[in-house]
Amino acid sequence: MIIVAHQQPHHHYTRRGNHLYVTCAVPLLACLSGGTACLSTLDGRTLLLPLGPNCLQPDAEHVIRGEGMPLLHSPHTAPAPALGPVPARKAPSGLATHPTQQPQHRRAVRAVRYAAQQHQQSEQPLLVGSAAAEQMQASVPADVTGLGLSRGDLHVHFQVLV
Numbered sequence: 001m002i003i004v005a006h007q008q009p010h011h012h013y014t015r016r017g018n019h020l021y022v023t024c025a026v027p028l029l030a031c032l033s034g035g036t037a038c039l040s041t042l043d044g045r046t047l048l049l050p051l052g053p054n055c056l057q058p059d060a061e062h063v064i065r066g067e068g069m070p071l072l073h074s075p076h077t078a079p080a081p082a083l084g085p086v087p088a089r090k091a092p093s094g095l096a097t098h099p100t101q102q103p104q105h106r107r108a109v110r111a112v113r114y115a116a117q118q119h120q121q122s123e124q125p126l127l128v129g130s131a132a133a134e135q136m137q138a139s140v141p142a143d144v145t146g147l148g149l150s151r152g153d154l155h156v157h158f159q160v161l162v
Contacts, residue, residue, distance in 0.1 A: 013042060018069045018152030024049065025159045031055040039156065041067065055158040068152025 007015070014021045026037045036048045047064065054060055 010042070015069060018071050019155060020068045020152065021155045021157070023157045023159050025161055026051055026055060027161050028056075031158070031160055041154075049156060051158075056160060060158050062156040062158070064154040064156065066151045067154035071150040071152060 012022050020042075022039065024037055024039055029035075030037065031051050031053065034050070034052050036050050039047045039049055041047060047067070049062055055062075
């Protein structure tokens with residue numbers, strides 16, 4: 001059996017190798033005041049990006065490690081066998097409990113859900129306080145997939161709206 005996969009273009013994301021590139025439109029006031037912007041990922045999650053004066057620099061880029069495409073044949077990803085079932089992978093011990101089960105993470109999860117709902121209702125990125133972004137970054141484990149997969153990087157370019 002031969003499986004051929006064709007990559008379809010996305011209206012926001014561009015893929016170069018295992019890295020993803022996206023342009024995020026942000027208001028000038030948000031850059032000057034140090035707010036945050038919401039960015040929807042390909043798998044439906046919402047990332048809060050901290051903004052600041054560095055967004056105003058020409059060719060400003062914010063790189064988020066591990067949010068790109070999965071790396072094929074990396075040391076952490078074994079190729080699937082040619083025939084037979086794909087072996088199940090065990091989640092790392094540090095991720096045994098879901099972050100929403102821990103009391104200190106509930107507030108951050110609620111803030112992200114609210115931001116995602118607001119972002120879906122509008123075309124503009126939703127701006128929330130920098131404290132919510134810090135809480136979210138502290139609550140998200142380094143390996144969000146829980147599978148130990150290596151991933152490429154997400155490169156965000158900022159387009160400042162005046």
